Amino acid sequence: MIGLNANTALASLMSQEKQYVGFATLPNQVHRKSVKKGFDFTLMVAGESGMGKSTLVNSLFLTDLYKDRKLLNAEERINQTVEIIKHTVDIEEKGVKLKLTIVDTPGFGDAVNNNECWKPITDYIDQQFEQYFRDESGLNRKNIQDNRVHCCLYFIPPFGHGLRPVDVEFMKALHEKVNIIPLIAKADCLTPNEIKKLKDRVREEIDKFGIKVYQFPECDSDEDEEFKQLDKELKECTPFAVIGSNTVVEARGQRVRGRLYPWGIVEGISEEHVDPLAHSAVHSGDDQVGQPDGESHPHPASVHSRCGH
Numbered sequence: 616m617i618g619l620n621a622n623t624a625l626a627s628l629m630s631q632e633k634q635y636v637g638f639a640t641l642p643n644q645v646h647r648k649s650v651k652k653g654f655d656f657t658l659m660v661a662g663e664s665g666m667g668k669s670t671l672v673n674s675l676f677l678t679d680l681y682k683d684r685k686l687l688n689a690e691e692r693i694n695q696t697v698e699i700i701k702h703t704v705d706i707e708e709k710g711v712k713l714k715l716t717i718v719d720t721p722g723f724g725d726a727v728n729n730n731e732c733w734k735p736i737t738d739y740i741d742q743q744f745e746q747y748f749r750d751e752s753g754l755n756r757k758n759i760q761d762n763r764v765h766c767c768l769y770f771i772p773p774f775g776h777g778l779r780p781v782d783v784e785f786m787k788a789l790h791e792k793v794n795i796i797p798l799i800a801k802a803d804c805l806t807p808n809e810i811k812k813l814k815d816r817v818r819e820e821i822d823k824f825g826i827k828v829y830q831f832p833e834c835d836s837d838e839d840e841e842f843k844q845l846d847k848e849l850k851e852c853t854p855f856a857v858i859g860s861n862t863v864v865e866a867r868g869q870r871v872r873g874r875l876y877p878w879g880i881v882e883g884i885s886e887e888h889v890d891p892l893a894h895s896a897v898h899s900g901d902d903q904v905g906q907p908d909g910e911s912h913p914h915p916a917s918v919h920s921r922c923g924h
């Protein structure tokens with residue numbers, strides 16, 4: 616009887632499977648295969664030293680990607696050339712694997728003479744394209760490691776009146792090779808009005824100099840109105856004003872990632888809502904300032920991090 620039941624179940628399963636054999640199952644197959652294999656994502660961060668690059672990356676991915684970082688003093692910086700340093704972590708979320716590589720560019724924009732300081736960076740990007748092209752033209756195409764730089768977060772200092780010559784030159788040198796997302800660093804140093812002015816200025820200059828920054832894809836027409844509105848607002852926020860923080864503070868009874876100042880707290884995101892990849896410390900500039908009703912604690916990266924090695 617048991618055998619009969621098992622056979623019947625198997626037959627029914629097979630007939631169900633049979634119904635779905637056809638090209639209609641292709642998206643599912645591709646989806647399953649991609650999820651199983653995981654994704655490679657390479658994110659480059661560039662901007663002068665101290666702009667909060669490592670803090671933002673750590674807060675975006677809730678991990679400490681810069682454990683071994685050695686901070687240089689002013690004398691050492693004078694002779695420092697631009698370097699390319701890669702940090703890699705494996706992240707898994709809801710069964711989807713992501714191999715995240717952060718390409719850091721220490722030394723960029725820090726020298727007395729910054730002439731062509733983006734050259735090692737463009738060379739690196741070109742090398743990755745060439746390597747990928749070689750691998751694709753080779754015999755073993757199954758396990759190609761994609762090291763191409765998919766996106767570059769470019770940190771614009773909050774202290775100036777717009778883009779500096781080095782910012783313009785950097786973005787122009789890279790815009791045909793990589794998706795550039797310009798960010799206004801350390802936005803908590805500016806008032807909402809100042810942020811707005813700086814954003815307008817940066818947008819104007821991006822247009823004026825013909826810089827092609829990353830354009831977010833068009834929203835599907837069948838999305839609901841609320842989503843469309845959110846998408847529109849998000850696109851209008853570019854260049855994003857960002858605030859990084861690796862500390863957890865308590866504000867209005869909630870644990871949030873934020874920056875505790877003598878005058879208040881600049882809030883990030885509530886710890887209850889933390890979802891490493893969905894969470895971003897990217898703000899539109901309307902950061903709330905609460906009352907300091909909690910202590911600052913070091914961010915327990917090991918607790919929240921879902922990263923492997």
Ligand SMILES: Nc1nc2c(ncn2[C@@H]2O[C@H](COP(=O)(O)OP(=O)(O)OP(=O)(O)O)[C@@H](O)[C@H]2O)c(=O)[nH]1
Nearest residue numbers: 663664665666667668669670801802803857858859
């Ligand atoms: N006010 C403010 N300070 C920040 C922010 N993000 C980082 N910082 C602080 O700025 C300093 C430098 O931050 P890092 O993240 O080390 O800067 P970096 O760009 O990675 O520096 P390099 O590794 O030298 O290139 C630290 O003291 C941070 O705590 C921010 O959003 N606002």
